[in-house]
Amino acid sequence: MMTDMGHPRRSAGRAVLRTGAVATLMLWSTACSTGTITDDEDPPPAKSAALRVQTVGGADQLDERTRAQLEGEVGDVISGYVVEAFLLDFPRQEFVRAFESFTSRAASSAAVDIDQLTAASVRDATDVRATELDARLSFLTRSGDVHGGTAAVHFAFEATMEDGTTRPLVLDGRFLLDAERGTWSIFGYDVALDNGDVVDAESIP
Numbered sequence: 001m002m003t004d005m006g007h008p009r010r011s012a013g014r015a016v017l018r019t020g021a022v023a024t025l026m027l028w029s030t031a032c033s034t035g036t037i038t039d040d041e042d043p044p045p046a047k048s049a050a051l052r053v054q055t056v057g058g059a060d061q062l063d064e065r066t067r068a069q070l071e072g073e074v075g076d077v078i079s080g081y082v083v084e085a086f087l088l089d090f091p092r093q094e095f096v097r098a099f100e101s102f103t104s105r106a107a108s109s110a111a112v113d114i115d116q117l118t119a120a121s122v123r124d125a126t127d128v129r130a131t132e133l134d135a136r137l138s139f140l141t142r143s144g145d146v147h148g149g150t151a152a153v154h155f156a157f158e159a160t161m162e163d164g165t166t167r168p169l170v171l172d173g174r175f176l177l178d179a180e181r182g183t184w185s186i187f188g189y190d191v192a193l194d195n196g197d198v199v200d201a202e203s204i205p
Contacts, residue, residue, distance in 0.1 A: 046129055047129070048087060048129045048130040048131075048133075049129075049130045049131055049132055049133050050133065051075060051078065051079050051082065051130075051133040051134075051135065052133065052134050052135070053071045053074065053075040053078070053135045053137060054071075054134075054135070054136055054137065055067055055070070055071060055136075055137045055138075055139065056136045056137065056138060056152075057137075057138035057139070058137075058138045058139035058140060058141055058146075058149065059139060060141075061141050061144050062139070062141070062146070070137075070139065070146060070149075071137065073182075073184050074135075074137055074149065074151060074177060074184055075135070076184075077101045077177070077184045077185070077186065078135050078151060078153070078175070080100065080101055081098055081099075081101055081186070082130070082133060082155065084097045084098035084100070084118075085098035085117060085118040085119065086118065086119045086128055086130065086155070086157050086169070087128060087129070087130065090119075090122075090123070090124075090125045090126055090127055090128055090159075091123060091124045091125060091126065092123060093123055095114055095118040095119070095120045095123075096111060096114070098110075098117065098118050099111065099117075101184070101185055101186055102185065102186045102187070103178070103185050103186070103187045105187070106185075106186055106187050106188060106189070106203055109203035110189070110203065113203070115193075116191065116192075116193045117171075117189070117191065117193070119157065119159065119169060121169075121193075121195050122159040122161070122167055122169065122195070124161070124162060125159040125160055125161055125162075125167070126160050126161065126162060127159070127160040128157055128158070128159045128160070128169075129157065129158055130155065130156070130157050131156045131157060131158050132154065132155070132156040133154075133155050133156075134153065134154045134155075135151045135152070135153045136151070136152045136153075137149055137150070137151055137152075138150045138152070146179055147178075147179055148176070148177055148178045148179055149177045149179070150174050150175070150176055150177065151174060151175045151177060152173075152174045153171065153172065153173060153174065153175065153191070154170075154171075154172050155170070155171040155172075156168065156169070156170045156171075157169040157170075157171075167195065168194075168195070169193065169194070169195050170193070170194040170195075171191055171192070171193050171194075172191065172192055172194075173189065173190050173191030173192055174189070174190050174191070175188070175189050175191075176188035176189065176190075176204065176205075187205065188203055188204040188205055189203055189204070190203075190204055
């Protein structure tokens with residue numbers, strides 16, 4: 001599947017904690033009970049891991065403040081995708097909103113690849129939590145201006161099924177990013193989702 005750049009869509013913001021070249025975005029987490037758990041009560045669900053965003057390339061012409069700002073902006077896009085694609089409440093049937101930060105053409109391709117880009121294959125799970133969320137960014141700069149970038153990602157999740165068993169989901173690959181008028185969007189992807197059967201999904205212009 002091939003696609004080219006469409007109209008970028010603005011993503012919703014997330015809270016960002018920045019330390020040097022690393023931005024940590026707190027994603028979906030389940031509040032733990034502060035009371036005593038009795039034998040008749042289920043233990044509180046484990047919290048999801050935080051998203052770690054780190055710049056690994058293309059930052060030679062950027063000062064630390066600009067780099068941190070870009071990490072936060074791209075992190076907003078990635079975190080919005082992760083929350084809508086893999087977290088929120090389960091069981092659930094709707095996953096298309098995960099592609100709100102994709103360009104229109106990329107979103108059309110992603111809708112076809114929805115089982116490879118989201119947790120739709122475990123839609124009947126009772127809970128899904130993130131165990132590892134890493135994104136390594138490389139920016140495309142020209143004359144000091146940033147025009148786009150790539151996010152190499154490793155996302156790992158654990159799905160709890162109705163019978164109490166757990167299923168791992170691991171998404172590895174890259175997302176291609178475009179910056180237009182200060183708004184970041186995903187215009188292509190090349191990823192593989194391992195849910196027991198590795199399946200590739202690609203949409204690169």
